[in-house]
Amino acid sequence: MTHRPTAAQLEACLRALASGLAPHQLRTNAEALEDYGRDESDLGTTPADAVVLAETTDQVSFVLRTTQAHGVPVTPCGARSGKSGGSMPVDGGVVLSLERMKKIKRISVEDLTAVVEPGVVTGDLMKAVEEVGLFYPPDPNSWEWCTLGGNVAENAGGPRALKYGVTRDYVLGLEWVMPRGEVLRLGRQTIKGVAGYDLVGLLVGSEGTLGVATEVTLQLLPRPRVVQTALLIFPAVETAARAVTAVLAGGILPRTLELLDDVSIRAVDGRGFNFPPGTGAAVLAEVDGNQDDAVFAELAQLSEIATAHGASETLLAQGDAQREQLWAARRSVSTALRALARHKLSEDIAVPRSAMVDTIQRLKAMGEELGLTVATYGHAGDGNLHANILFDSPDQRPLVETALRRMAELAISVGGTITGEHGVGLAKRDLLPLEQSPGVLQLQRQLKSLFDPAGLLNPGKVFQAL
């Protein structure tokens, strides 16, 4: 089922939109339509028919009301850094960008809260709160350009989720524009609160299909005064995965335990950081706290456990520059892998930690069987693995589709999920029925209908409409 508008619907809708927006806010030039037709998912481009750059809550409401009135689909977006095609306007229509709503409205040291517009870049908030001694933990890989509204839509995670949780753990309140334009204030401004149903809980991670956040109240933490980073070198990825589990079972909760397998290391080696020869896998471990000695002692203990479980070397970052070097290597994995082959499709499975070694082995074996290169890296501490399939020829696409499906089945068979943090979007829409029963899918479709009876907000995402 498509919601693609007719030319007449579109024309009438654009005329109505133009009447309520400044000229610079409504774009229909070919370049914009292309740009706003893709994200970071490798799913190609589905051009929009128009792009609106909203600047106020009223305008967001106006755009939603107007598109609904004209039967035109509307797809909200932030920085289009998503990995699952969630902001792609698959049926055309209007893309509603929140990127211009980028005011940090308030940071309260006393309340440990921040109030932001959805277009604020995650990294900008991180820096702003750090300047006053506070800490906003969620750190998706794209933190330097992704936006908080997008983080809310996707319930973004990141390396620090291991200790600090994901975006939903920090969202206290939302100003929320319903699909037909009604503006609601949901949730709370306080740290605790249980008045009524947890609508914020439902809406964080709803992938832009149930409404649009126009203001977000976030919880902050005091900034840990000390952070220590180490790179643990392993001969093989299985050894590294076992060590990760041993560290956590040993009572240590680092803020990150990031895994890189041999292919990932090959991809980033020499790009600002040289791995020791013979490195088969590595774990980037980071520990934080308020007392120098304690943090150092914890990192030493972590390193001891890792050594006892097969780590061949521990490289301790000396100072911020070295620390940044290690992180730059980790962050560049995704881009660097892309340089290894013409195409890259990235999975985002999460499995129980106890199944991680087995899962990694079976992913490698599957790759060999199908003749595909599989690179596995990611947030090993919480079992969230980014398995990437590298391939050069479009002819291999059917094989890759088989591989993706088998990865999803593998994750589910060990008690895992098809998506740990990227979302379902378009990329995994057809895989969701492998994980969730018809009853669960039906309940979600009913919720979607309750919020958006016409199905015009971000159509084609998460699940197939009936």
Add this chain to the structure above:
Amino acid sequence: MTHRPTAAQLEACLRALASGLAPHQLRTNAEALEDYGRDESDLGTTPADAVVLAETTDQVSFVLRTTQAHGVPVTPCGARSGKSGGSMPVDGGVVLSLERMKKIKRISVEDLTAVVEPGVVTGDLMKAVEEVGLFYPPDPNSWEWCTLGGNVAENAGGPRALKYGVTRDYVLGLEWVMPRGEVLRLGRQTIKGVAGYDLVGLLVGSEGTLGVATEVTLQLLPRPRVVQTALLIFPAVETAARAVTAVLAGGILPRTLELLDDVSIRAVDGRGFNFPPGTGAAVLAEVDGNQDDAVFAELAQLSEIATAHGASETLLAQGDAQREQLWAARRSVSTALRALARHKLSEDIAVPRSAMVDTIQRLKAMGEELGLTVATYGHAGDGNLHANILFDSPDQRPLVETALRRMAELAISVGGTITGEHGVGLAKRDLLPLEQSPGVLQLQRQLKSLFDPAGLLNPGKVFQAL
């Protein structure tokens, strides 16, 4: 609107229930009907017409199907330790108790997860996981007898919420019986996961009105190896509240910062613990971590900040026995206050920390103006205050109702909420419209109708049905 069943409906329903349950599982004796007609809310008793003690998921499904088929309301309950009347069968009908489903099915050290039935007592899980070096943080005051199913229904908090969050932060997955009996598996078994809408997020805290949890998958943490506890003594409650904010602004995140005002201290003084003469308020502070020195240093720093902000004395708990003594004093406040007057009505407002001192002063002033004794204690660290009104004569009830309403208005006027952790239930149902707009209430009613079109599951709670 009432859903109270007719005698004929009830008789037919009980006959049907009897056909599918063992005789000991279906109770209609007067004592049981009274017992299951009340909770810890001081709202009196609304007797049930029958009590079912379910032992399996199939039986829960059977009871829900059967009551729906006969148009009989059904109210789920755990330990009936709730504070907001959430488990009171206000329209009679069947009370569905989960207390017999109390198996801890699995604790995984490697995965840091537990799978439990809803009738497991919170404290039993805490102890079981501590024995294997793990930690389940949420600690509602009633942890020794409340159940995890009840904690999920109410999204229970507790002192440690300051550092570790509330129940919803630990619920990964649910086996959920829909109001008409359908059994769904929701959420995940992994630490991270974003497949589909966050139905678990919506259902935790839905106060038994959207279905019944029959299995809960919980996230656990490594157990902090060191805990240090101190009692900080202050001349007045405002000074104490200011010190709490200063500690947090000073970059320290203790696991608890519990406040007791002068009335609360008077109530518990001498019951196993003697406060120094002249104590006007106290803060029970607890810091945890893995390194002895670091935890001690943090507590010392906390104590310094408190002293700089007016604390007259710091009593450091020496060993577990003293620690338990301090906590017993804190935990007994609610009961001890009840001994001071014939009636006690407890509020559960939460306010932004920056408004806490002002709020406490205005609560006291309001009490004086109305001639009522107001005792304020609770989780000062996160601004969640339990303001208790003590009174002796039922004649004072209208005055008390006025006071409760004014407290709610006060909390809302400073950006707070009418309930930080107890839930709305019956107690605050009529206050919810002060906090939430008609649009937000309407959305919740629509959700309720989607889940429970006949409105037979736990009727009369959270909001007035239309």
